[in-house]
Amino acid sequence: MVNIKIDLENREKLRRLHTTTHVVNHCARQVLGNHVWQNGSNLKPEFGTLDITHYNNLTMEEIFEIEKLANKTVFENKKVKIDELSRDKAEEKYGFTLYQGGAIPMKTLRVISVEDSDIEACGGIHMESTGGIGLIKIVETSKIQDGVVRLKYVVNEFALDAIYANEVLLKESCDVFSVDKSSIVRTSEKFFNDWKKQNKEIENLKKELGELRIASIETSKDDEFDVADMDMGSAMQIYTKVMSNKPKLVLKANKFVIGPVGYLVEGAKKELNKGKFSVFII
Ligand SMILES: [Zn+2]
Known part of the structure; x- marks a missing residue:
């Protein structure tokens, strides 16, 4: 059975x-x-x-x-x-x-x-x-x-649920910008464009700051500089631009030091040979 x-x-x-x-x-x-x-x-x-x-x-x-x-x-x-x-x-x-x-x-x-x-x-x-x-x-x-x-x-009821889910999504997006749904597209476009523009401005400002830094290093009589506010990539860029004028140049940050070949950093974890200079990881 x-x-x-x-x-x-x-x-x-x-x-x-x-x-x-x-x-x-x-x-x-x-x-x-x-x-x-x-x-x-x-x-x-x-x-x-x-x-x-x-x-x-x-x-x-x-x-x-x-x-x-x-x-x-x-x-x-x-x-x-x-x-x-x-x-x-x-x-x-x-x-x-x-x-x-x-x-x-x-x-x-x-x-x-x-x-x-x-x-x-x-x-x-x-x-x-x-x-x-x-x-x-x-x-x-x-x-x-x-x-x-x-x-x-x-x-049937699943179709209504799907429509409701879309409404919720739209409402939540509107709440993020505090606008009603008739202006959500215009507003998000504006925010996106502003964000792109600001990113570009930040890039330009960074470049200008880098140039000012190079000028101040080149005109100074010292050979050692504190670059704790910079990331390693930017510091290396500055180093390559200045090293021909300052063969003894040393840039020091909290986590790395950049110096000429043959320079020694006591207690460095690692030395990265970059050809004409070395990066020491601390
Ligand atoms: Zn059938």
Whole structure:
């Protein structure tokens, strides 16, 4: 004896998603063109994916067009018809479009049609009409291989959750800048451009400071200088610029000392030979 328990809640979710797969596939073909075929699909209770034959990942406009058409099919509450036909008859009537969901090794085919707009042989469970699907939302598309694009979609309460998640994201971004959503793009562009400009100014100031430092070292009579405020790269740059005029030059920081070849730093952990001078790590 075998006991079977069916998770009705999950079954209902899959039923909605499965019918959605047929609808989205048909709408993708309407929007993108007749080269679109179903290449695969996968259903989880929370979301579905549909792989279609198409060259490029979809633009935002294309996604929205497919979404609009799919939801129109829902709002029009179209009947989902299920016909049992012999394989020969079915193929004669509908052609090989039938096998988009994969080959079916049966003599009698179960032909699913959404009011004649989408016809496919399919053994899966479906809604009786499209209205029961609820809202359809495409949440992601990606090119998974050459000529195949994957659409990920959610329906019903999961579609509302997805829209809410986007709203939250937008609200949080607006809060960062303390602006409302009508000015978020302009404001973030302004911040980004200012940030780039300031970075450039910082670079220029650093360069000027370096030049002033070089001038003060060159005009001084001393050979040893404290460069504790500089990083090693900047100190080495200064060293290479000044060393021909000051062959005994020594630059000292907390973690390194730069000196001429042959110079000795007691207790240095490491000496890096740079050809004409040495860097001692302390
Ligand atoms: Zn189906």
